[in-house]
Amino acid sequence: MLAISDLRVEVDGKQILNGLDLEVCPGEIHAIMGPNGSGKSTLANVIAGRDGYDVKGGSIFYMGNNLLDLLPEERARQGIFLAFQYPVEIPGVANIYLLKEAINAIRSSKEEKELDAIDFLSLVRDKLKLLDMKEEFLYRSVNQGFSGGEKKRNEIFQMAMLEPTLAILDETDSGLDIDALKVVSDGVNALRAADRSIILVTHYQRLLNYIVPDYVHVLANGQVIRSGDHSLAAELEESGYSWIGGGGEGKSLGASVG
Amino acid sequence: MVDSSEQIAEEVGKYLSQHQEVASTLPAAGISWVDAHREAASKRFEQLGFPTTRDEQWKYTNVRSIARHAFDLSLNPVDVNPSVINKLTIPNLDAHRLVFTDGIFSPLLSQISDLPKGVTIISLAALLRSDPSRLENKFGEVVGEPINGFNAMNSAFILDGAFIEIESGVKLEKPIELLYVSASTNEQALALPRNIVVLRKQSSATLCERYISVTHSQSLTSSVSEVYIEDNGILHIDRVNEENDKSFNIGALFANVGRNARLKSNSITLGGRLVRNDIVVRLSEDGAETQLDGLYVVNDRQHVDNNTQVLHDHPRTTSREHYKGILSGKARAVFRGHISVKPEAQGADAVQKNNNLLLSPEAEVDTMPQLEIYADDVKCAHGATVGQLEEEAIFYMRSRGIGYAETRQLLTHAFAAEILENLGQSSIKDYIENRINHMMGLS
Ligand SMILES: Nc1ncnc2c1ncn2[C@@H]1O[C@H](COP(=O)(O)OP(=O)(O)OP(=O)(O)O)[C@@H](O)[C@H]1O
Numbered sequence: 001m002l003a004i005s006d007l008r009v010e011v012d013g014k015q016i017l018n019g020l021d022l023e024v025c026p027g028e029i030h031a032i033m034g035p036n037g038s039g040k041s042t043l044a045n046v047i048a049g050r051d052g053y054d055v056k057g058g059s060i061f062y063m064g065n066n067l068l069d070l071l072p073e074e075r076a077r078q079g080i081f082l083a084f085q086y087p088v089e090i091p092g093v094a095n096i097y098l099l100k101e102a103i104n105a106i107r108s109s110k111e112e113k114e115l116d117a118i119d120f121l122s123l124v125r126d127k128l129k130l131l132d133m134k135e136e137f138l139y140r141s142v143n144q145g146f147s148g149g150e151k152k153r154n155e156i157f158q159m160a161m162l163e164p165t166l167a168i169l170d171e172t173d174s175g176l177d178i179d180a181l182k183v184v185s186d187g188v189n190a191l192r193a194a195d196r197s198i199i200l201v202t203h204y205q206r207l208l209n210y211i212v213p214d215y216v217h218v219l220a221n222g223q224v225i226r227s228g229d230h231s232l233a234a235e236l237e238e239s240g241y242s243w244i245g246g247g248g249e250g251k252s253l254g255a256s257v258g
Numbered sequence: 259m260v261d262s263s264e265q266i267a268e269e270v271g272k273y274l275s276q277h278q279e280v281a282s283t284l285p286a287a288g289i290s291w292v293d294a295h296r297e298a299a300s301k302r303f304e305q306l307g308f309p310t311t312r313d314e315q316w317k318y319t320n321v322r323s324i325a326r327h328a329f330d331l332s333l334n335p336v337d338v339n340p341s342v343i344n345k346l347t348i349p350n351l352d353a354h355r356l357v358f359t360d361g362i363f364s365p366l367l368s369q370i371s372d373l374p375k376g377v378t379i380i381s382l383a384a385l386l387r388s389d390p391s392r393l394e395n396k397f398g399e400v401v402g403e404p405i406n407g408f409n410a411m412n413s414a415f416i417l418d419g420a421f422i423e424i425e426s427g428v429k430l431e432k433p434i435e436l437l438y439v440s441a442s443t444n445e446q447a448l449a450l451p452r453n454i455v456v457l458r459k460q461s462s463a464t465l466c467e468r469y470i471s472v473t474h475s476q477s478l479t480s481s482v483s484e485v486y487i488e489d490n491g492i493l494h495i496d497r498v499n500e501e502n503d504k505s506f507n508i509g510a511l512f513a514n515v516g517r518n519a520r521l522k523s524n525s526i527t528l529g530g531r532l533v534r535n536d537i538v539v540r541l542s543e544d545g546a547e548t549q550l551d552g553l554y555v556v557n558d559r560q561h562v563d564n565n566t567q568v569l570h571d572h573p574r575t576t577s578r579e580h581y582k583g584i585l586s587g588k589a590r591a592v593f594r595g596h597i598s599v600k601p602e603a604q605g606a607d608a609v610q611k612n613n614n615l616l617l618s619p620e621a622e623v624d625t626m627p628q629l630e631i632y633a634d635d636v637k638c639a640h641g642a643t644v645g646q647l648e649e650e651a652i653f654y655m656r657s658r659g660i661g662y663a664e665t666r667q668l669l670t671h672a673f674a675a676e677i678l679e680n681l682g683q684s685s686i687k688d689y690i691e692n693r694i695n696h697m698m699g700l701s
Pocket residue numbers: 011012014016034035036037038039040041042043085
């Protein structure tokens with residue numbers, strides 16, 4: 001589904017991704033971990049098509065097509081979804097309005113007809129229930145005045161509405177309380193499907209106990225330096241990143257440094 | 259440098275001689291206080307001339323093209339077919355309607371039957387002819403002398419406009435629509451509407467003033483509205499400028515707000531070559547309140563200047579001011595917000611905001627707060643911004659599948675929404691929203 005090879009990306013002349021490889025097949029869940037500043041969000045943003053990233057080399061293929069040729073909205077319409085690490089506040093645009101525009105833009109790009117008001121509303125209600133959100137959130141401006149946790153939950157609500165083929169969740173667990181983490185994880189798990197892949201960027205093993213990944217990768221110095229299964233996350237929880245050499249800002253995340 | 263007195267004489271002369279010619283035929287001519295008022299204003303106009311950019315209040319708004327042009331006051335209204343007007347009215351706005359063509363009241367186009375008890379709505383010219391005493395002490399009371407040449411020109415003629423009076427305790431349900439139509443095709447139509455609005459104690463009303471063109475000709479409208487709101491009265495004025503892109507509109511609103519009374523004004527500028535809105539609000543008794551909002555959506559070479567002045571003369575007076583602008587093309591906007599708090603106005607509370615969205619690199623904004631505060635127990639906050647659409651928000655929306663152009667339109671619309679929320683009637687809000695969407699290619 002997604003094939004990244006030897007990806008090299010600069011931001012403002014500074015090399016951030018430095019020959020990154022990653023392959024994600026349909027239905028798989030990949031967790032990406034790694035120290036602060038190692039390039040996880042950069043990778044997520046490059047996949048989603050954000051401006052300001054210079055791709056200096058390598059390639060990203062998505063469903064067999066060169067993703068780097070597409071505009072952000074085209075990528076979204078082909079099923080890519082990014083849950084932002086820092087969701088953006090948009091005063092004056094109601095949540096429900098954004099969703100309606102988004103769904104209809106995606107549908108019309110597939111030459112499907114727009115959802116009528118009744119179908120749209122019943123879909124919205126279903127997904128609100130899935131994420132245990134109050135209806136009033138629909139009518140508030142996108143993320144404006146939302147608490148940190150509410151913003152993250154809103155990202156997953158949008159994901160549930162848009163039903164992407166490839167979802168990248170950038171630290172969606174950060175800022176969620178224990179109960180919210182459970183609700184959001186259940187929401188994500190409910191979206192697991194044989195043809196839907198998920199990339200989870202996280203710092204914490206806890207999330208991975210709820211959403212069990214097929215693979216765990218460690219990103220450092222702009223590369224995937226280690227890959228493994230679920231047990232790698234537990235190992236990192238123990239040992240932190242101090243074992244990473246080179247320019248990595250080795251930083252312990254665990255209580256004891258191994 | 260030009261000899262300014264000579265220049266003034268030349269520019270003002272043509273209007274003064276027209277004034278001489280028609281003075282004896284103006285409504286209520288021969289009644290001494292009316293004559294005296296017109297005479298004094300005409301003298302004042304002669305002294306002031308048209309403003310120039312040397313005048314601090316007009317530094318960024320150049321009206322030379324107005325001063326040099328020979329506009330001609332129309333004393334006889336042009337015929338406009340009612341079907342033309344019907345097409346231009348706001349859909350679903352059930353209102354008492356007064357229509358003026360080039361400044362002159364048109365009974366045929368208006369609809370002011372079925373007025374509730376305690377409500378007077380009449381053409382000013384008609385009232386000047388039938389019962390001028392009702393207007394005594396109603397001209398120039400709020401601010402005293404005309405503050406600029408345009409106001410003086412209006413006062414020199416006092417030709418026609420709307421007179422509205424709401425008796426004590428009467429709450430007028432239906433809004434009053436004042437529709438000013440530039441209709442002449444002679445490229446020099448001059449309209450000088452003069453409105454007087456009196457809200458007696460505990461009364462309330464909503465006004466919708468609209469300025470529109472039905473031709474592609476140039477015109478000049480210089481209006482003066484004087485508003486008196488007595489204790490606990492509530493007046494809401496929505497003003498919408500939508501004239502053609504050759505027309506000039508200079509408007510002045512002078513309001514006197516009484517004890518615990520409230521004036522809410524919303525100035526929307528969409529059309530016109532040059533639009534200048536002066537608003538002077540005197541919070542003249544304890545607890546008086548005003549909310550001044552504005553939205554300008556301008557393009558090409560349009561120029562809009564909102565010049566507001568709030569006078570906190572008494573304790574516990576409150577003002578809330580929020581103007582927003584969306585500028586494309588080579589449009590230019592000026593905002594000046596003057597707040598003055600007298601020493602005795604303890605507990606005054608003023609907030610002023612002006613936010614501008616530049617959609618083109620060639621658009622320009624000059625925004626100036628001016629605070630003069632002489633009391634110490636005062637809350638006063640002001641802020642101005644000039645910026646572009648946020649890249650972050652654009653990317654966020656695109657990442658949800660919404661196209662770039664549509665994203666920009668939605669975000670621009672969202673910027674305006676805050677002001678539109680405050681319009682007096684939902685039909686007016688819907689109408690303006692549609693107009694803006696249309697201007698921005700959204701629908
Ligand atoms: N506009 C920019 N200019 C310069 N450096 C940048 C810019 N954007 C990102 N960077 C740098 O790129 C590096 C990678 O950032 P990125 O946000 O991808 O890290 P991350 O792995 O997501 O970190 P975290 O775990 O803290 O979220 C950081 O060192 C960051 O400072």
